[in-house]
Each structure stands twice: as structure tokens, then as C-alpha cells.
Amino acid sequence: MNKIFYAAIMLLVLFCILPLACAAPSVAPSAAPSTSTQQPEPIVAKLTNAYPAGMSAELALQKFASLAKEKTKGRLIIDVHSNGELYSREDEMMALSTGAIELMSTNGPSMVAVLKPSIILNMVYFWPDYKTMRAFEATPEWQAVWQDGVEKKLGVKTLGYVPVGPGMSANKIRPIKKTADFQGLKYRAASAVDRAFYKTLGIEAVQIPITELWTALEQGMVDGFSTTFSKFIAGTEPNYGKFAGIDQVTQVEGWLFVNATWWNSLPSDIRQTLEKDVMPEVESYAVSEADRIVAQCIADTTKRGVQWDAIEDMPVLKDKAKPFYQSMKTMVGNDALWEKAEAIIATSAK
Numbered sequence: 449m450n451k452i453f454y455a456a457i458m459l460l461v462l463f464c465i466l467p468l469a470c471a472a473p474s475v476a477p478s479a480a481p482s483t484s485t486q487q488p489e490p491i492v493a494k495l496t497n498a499y500p501a502g503m504s505a506e507l508a509l510q511k512f513a514s515l516a517k518e519k520t521k522g523r524l525i526i527d528v529h530s531n532g533e534l535y536s537r538e539d540e541m542m543a544l545s546t547g548a549i550e551l552m553s554t555n556g557p558s559m560v561a562v563l564k565p566s567i568i569l570n571m572v573y574f575w576p577d578y579k580t581m582r583a584f585e586a587t588p589e590w591q592a593v594w595q596d597g598v599e600k601k602l603g604v605k606t607l608g609y610v611p612v613g614p615g616m617s618a619n620k621i622r623p624i625k626k627t628a629d630f631q632g633l634k635y636r637a638a639s640a641v642d643r644a645f646y647k648t649l650g651i652e653a654v655q656i657p658i659t660e661l662w663t664a665l666e667q668g669m670v671d672g673f674s675t676t677f678s679k680f681i682a683g684t685e686p687n688y689g690k691f692a693g694i695d696q697v698t699q700v701e702g703w704l705f706v707n708a709t710w711w712n713s714l715p716s717d718i719r720q721t722l723e724k725d726v727m728p729e730v731e732s733y734a735v736s737e738a739d740r741i742v743a744q745c746i747a748d749t750t751k752r753g754v755q756w757d758a759i760e761d762m763p764v765l766k767d768k769a770k771p772f773y774q775s776m777k778t779m780v781g782n783d784a785l786w787e788k789a790e791a792i793i794a795t796s797a798k
Contacts, residue, residue, distance in 0.1 A: 458708075458781060489706035490790040491714065492525045493550035495704075495741050496540055498532040504678050504741050505612045505702050506530050508734035509553055512704065513594045515726045520718050526551065541705075545602040550710045557639065557702035563597040565780050568789050569775070572645050572674075573766060575699045578611055578735055578794040584789050593785065606706045612676060613738035615698035618689025619672025623757045628763040637662055641776065648772040649765070662688065676700055678738070681745035694746065694756045704736075 484743045495513065499506035513526035537558050543554040559566040567586075584590055599605060612726045617624075619633055629742040630649040633794045637643040637653035663671045665688040672689070674697055680689065704727070711719065746756055759765060775788045 452593050462766065474589050488523070490523055490525050491718070493710070494526065494530075494534065495526050495528045495551035495553065496534040496541065496543065496549050497528070497530055497553040498535075498537045499529050499553070499612075503612075504737040505553065505555070505734060507737055508610050508730055509704070511733055512726060512730045515729060516722060519721050520657050524714075524718055524722075541602065541604075544604055544705055544707055547707050547709060548708070551607075551704065551706050553702060553704045555612050556698075558702075559598075559701075560639075560641075562602070563594070565593050565597070565782055565785055567641065567776055567780050568786060569701050570641060570698060571776065572615075572641075572697050573695070573762070574770065574773075574793070575797060576793065577696075578699050578701075580793055581699050581701065582609070583796070584792045587788060587792075589785055589788050593782070599708070603708045604705045605708050607706050607722065609731050609732050610702040612700035613678050613740055614696035614742060615674055615676050615700050616680060616693055616695075617672060617674045617697055618692040618754075620690050621671045621689050623691045623755055624693055625757050627758050627759065627761055627768060634669070634673045636664065636670045638674065642674065644775055645769065645772050648769045673697075677742045677745040681748055690754060692754050692756050694751065694758045695762070696742075704730075711794065723797045 456689070490701075496511060497506065497509055499509070509528050509530070513528050516524050516526050530668050534549065535552075537554065539551075540552050540554060541558075541562060543549045556566065556570045567577075569581065585594075594606070617635075619635070621633060622629060624630060627649065632650065632652075634652040634654055635646050636658075637646060637655050638658070643653040643655070654664070656664050661670070661673060665673075680692070719773060750756060777783065780786055
């Protein structure tokens with residue numbers, strides 16, 4: 449009897465528990481937490497410029513790309529295209545303005561076609577050094593003209609300065625130690641500004657393309673030319689410029705621009721890194737590299753037989769060039785801006 453009773457109890461228990469067991473949800477083993485963090489794709493942008501490889505400004509742009517990658521930890525990759533590989537000097541600003549390219553670097557002479565007052569920055573025997581020029585460029589007067597005539601007009605942002613380096617002149621006839629030594633020489637004129645300046649010094653200005661300069665020098669069509677120290681040391685100029693001027697004729701300015709729409713699309717921390725960490729180092733490098741090349745140019749070309757001289761009567765030259773400066777002031781069309789530049793130069797000389 450007891451056996452039958454216990455058997456009945458066991459069957460009852462089984463009938464009560466079995467449906468609950470079948471209805472219980474299955475629990476999958478928990479997956480191990482992922483240890484991998486997927487990195488976002490880097491932002492890739494192109495930077496166009498017309499500088500030859502190895503020129504001080506071009507080296508500074510390469511440094512910019514390297515620092516941008518390093519300081520953003522690979523989040524921003526800049527591909528530098530030099531020597532007009534993507535766009536010529538004539539087309540580069542429009543390409544940037546329309547967004548066909550993200551970044552672009554150009555020089556002072558090229559900006560005259562964009563902003564007429566930038567003639568001031570390209571004056572010959574005018575700016576003593578970059579420090580003085582930058583003091584002028586930092587003034588509210590210049591900043592207002594620059595922002596309205598370049599940045600707002602074209603939809604670009606000026607990221608910083610990438611100077612090309614000082615300009616110089618050389619000829620194959622005689623050393624230039626006095627202003628009168630220029631008299632009767634024939635110089636290749638690169639622009640209307642050059643022609644006007646040469647005329648005041650009694651130099652015959654010859655308008656020829658830069659590609660024909662060496663042939664013109666060989667054939668006696670011209671006796672001299674203006675260039676930069678970095679081009680003089682890198683090219684064949686020393687073969688035709690036996691007598692060179694150690695005076696810095698111009699301080700050739702340069703800038704790095706970005707398309708404003710592209711710039712605003714960047715993460716804020718990347719923008720801050722470029723402005724605060726990258727550009728100050730690039731600007732310092734560009735100036736020091738230009739200074740180094742000036743010293744190297746003089747040393748190396750002296751060994752190649754070039755004679756370097758300074759103009760001993762610079763006040764006479766500047767006095768003789770007064771009609772030229774006055775004509776450029778008229779061309780700028782902003783007397784207050786020109787006079788601001790003169791005041792800053794005068795202060796720097798004290």
C-alpha cells in the first residue's frame with residue numbers, strides 16, 4: 449500500500465514541475481565584452497602650391513602636413529602637391545574658393561591680382577624685415593581690408609604665414625655699390641611694378657617670360673634680374689649673375705589658406721590643433737629656413753665666383769625712387785593704409 453502511495457505522489461510532482469521546466473526561457477551564455485575600438489577613417493585633404501620642391505616655403509608646407517598628421521594622431525592627412533602639379537598660380541585661388549581644393553599656399557606678388565592694396569607688401573627696398581611687415585599686417589586697418597577683400601569675398605580663411613624669403617637682384621655687367629651703378633643696365637621686368645621702379649633708377653626694363661631669361665642673358669637682351677635667394681642658389685642664376693646685391697630687395701610674403709566651408713566642417717579640436725599647435729611652429733620654421741638659405745646662398749655662390757656687394761648710398765636710392773613710391777601709393781588707392789605702413793617702418797628704424 450505504501451509503495452502505491454509513494455508512486456502516486458511522484459507522478460503528481462512530475463506532472464506539476466514538467467510544464468514549468470518546458471516553459472522556462474533558455475538563457476544564452478553572456479558574450480565576452482569586445483576589447484577592440486574601431487578608429488574613424490582619417491580626414492584626407494589636398495594642399496596645392498606652385499613652389500618648386502626644396503624651396504624654403506615648400507619645405508614649410510611639407511612640415512605643416514607632417515605636423516598636422518602627428519598632432520592630430522593621424523586623424524588629418526594632408527597631401528601636398530607642389531610645383532603647380534594640381535593648379536597653376538593663375539587658377540589656384542579660384543580652385544580654393546570654389547572648394548575644388550581644401551588648402552592652398554601662394555605668395556605676395558600673386559595676391560596683387562586679388563587685392564590691390566597688397567601692392568604695399570610687395571614694395572622694393574621698402575620693408576626691412578618680416579617682423580616689421582607682420583606688425584603692419586596685424587593692424588586693424590590692414591585686417592579689415594584683408595578680411596573684406598580676400599576672406600569674405602572668396603570664402604577662404606587665412607590659416608597662417610608661409611613666407612617665401614627675401615628677394616635680391618644680380619647682373620652680369622658690374623657690381624652695384626652706388627645707386628648710379630644701375631644707370632644704363634637692362635633688367636628683366638617681372639611686373640608693372642618692376643618696370644616702374646627700374647625706370648626711376650635709369651634701368652631699361654625688358655618684359656620677357658621667366659622661361660626665356662637665360663637665353664636673354666646669354667644673348668645680351670638683358671643684363672640683370674631680380675629673384676629670391678632660394679631660387680638663386682638652387683638654379684642656374686649664379687652662372688649669369690656674377691655681381692649680386694646683398695641688400696634684401698623685397699620680403700616676399702606668403703600665406704596658407706583653407707576653404708572656409710571645409711574648415712568649418714572639421715571637428716573643433718582639429719581646428720584648434722592646427723591654429724594653436726601646428727601653424728606657430730610652421731611659421732617659425734619658414735622664417736628660420738629662409739634666413740638659413742640667405743646665408744647659405746651667399747656662402748655657396750661666393751665659392752662659385754659671385755661677388756656680393758651692398759648699396760652704400762641707400763638713402764640716395766630711396767630719394768630717387770620717391771616718384772615710384774608715390775605712383776604706387778596712388779595705385780593702392782588707400783592713403784591712410786600706405787601711411788600706416790610708412791609709420792610702422794619709421795618706428796622700426798629707431
